Amino acid sequence: MKLYSNDLSPFASRPRMAIYAKDLPVHILPPPGDLKSAEYLAINPMGKIPALVLDDGTVIPESDTIVEYLADAFPASGLRPTKPDEIARGRLIARVAELYVMASGSNLFGQMNPATRDAAVVEEGFTKLDSGLAHLNLFMTQDAYAVGDSVTTADCALVPMLMFVGVFGMVFGKGDPMARHTKVAAYWGRIQKDPAAAKVLGEMQAALKARMAG
Numbered sequence: 001m002k003l004y005s006n007d008l009s010p011f012a013s014r015p016r017m018a019i020y021a022k023d024l025p026v027h028i029l030p031p032p033g034d035l036k037s038a039e040y041l042a043i044n045p046m047g048k049i050p051a052l053v054l055d056d057g058t059v060i061p062e063s064d065t066i067v068e069y070l071a072d073a074f075p076a077s078g079l080r081p082t083k084p085d086e087i088a089r090g091r092l093i094a095r096v097a098e099l100y101v102m103a104s105g106s107n108l109f110g111q112m113n114p115a116t117r118d119a120a121v122v123e124e125g126f127t128k129l130d131s132g133l134a135h136l137n138l139f140m141t142q143d144a145y146a147v148g149d150s151v152t153t154a155d156c157a158l159v160p161m162l163m164f165v166g167v168f169g170m171v172f173g174k175g176d177p178m179a180r181h182t183k184v185a186a187y188w189g190r191i192q193k194d195p196a197a198a199k200v201l202g203e204m205q206a207a208l209k210a211r212m213a214g
């Protein structure tokens with residue numbers, strides 16, 4: 001099994017978190033050239049990363065679907081909790097983070113360059129981000145991980161997304177957007193100590209530094 005990934009992409013970081021946390025037998029590699037190159041489009045016609053390629057050649061795109069596939073393919077990994085209410089809470093966390101936290105982040109991505117920044121778009125982005133974090137806060141608990149006491153699909157969604165929330169706060173001089181969402185903030189403090197999360201975050205931060213420098 002192969003995962004086409006790059007270190008900076010929050011979407012590609014989601015399955016990498018699952019692979020590292022559960023030591024899954026998946027070979028991680030960069031796409032061969034540009035995402036829109038003929039070579040990569042022959043692998044994933046959507047021209048996006050991540051893409052998981054199974055040993056029989058089946059291609060699975062979309063980070064959420066890839067992590068769900070890994071949970072199904074490796075049931076002993078514990079990537080998915082076992083109790084229905086915990087499964088539902090894990091799914092809610094991943095969905096709310098994607099729909100309401102990451103979606104507002106997508107607008108902020110385009111505003112990183114101060115020379116072309118539109119202050120109104122930034123303000124709207126942060127208003128939506130704050131509302132998304134408030135929604136997410138509803139489903140967080142004092143559990144050691146997002147759900148329970150080990151990494152699940154919910155942590156795989158949260159770690160890369162929250163990393164970018166922190167980056168947005170710094171880049172736009174807004175402080176820590178998570179601070180007033182106390183359960184999210186406490187989770188963020190805890191999860192960074194997990195070895196798999198630390199590995200993914202280290203890769204993302206190094207790639208971001210290189211991108212900003214060049």
Ligand SMILES: N[C@@H](CCC(=O)N[C@@H](CS)C(=O)NCC(=O)O)C(=O)O
Nearest residue numbers: 009010011047048049050062063064
């Ligand atoms: N919904 C997709 C989003 C994937 C995505 O947009 N990845 C970016 C990299 S961060 C990409 O491939 N962008 C190239 C493009 O959209 O053309 C997922 O969850 O995997």
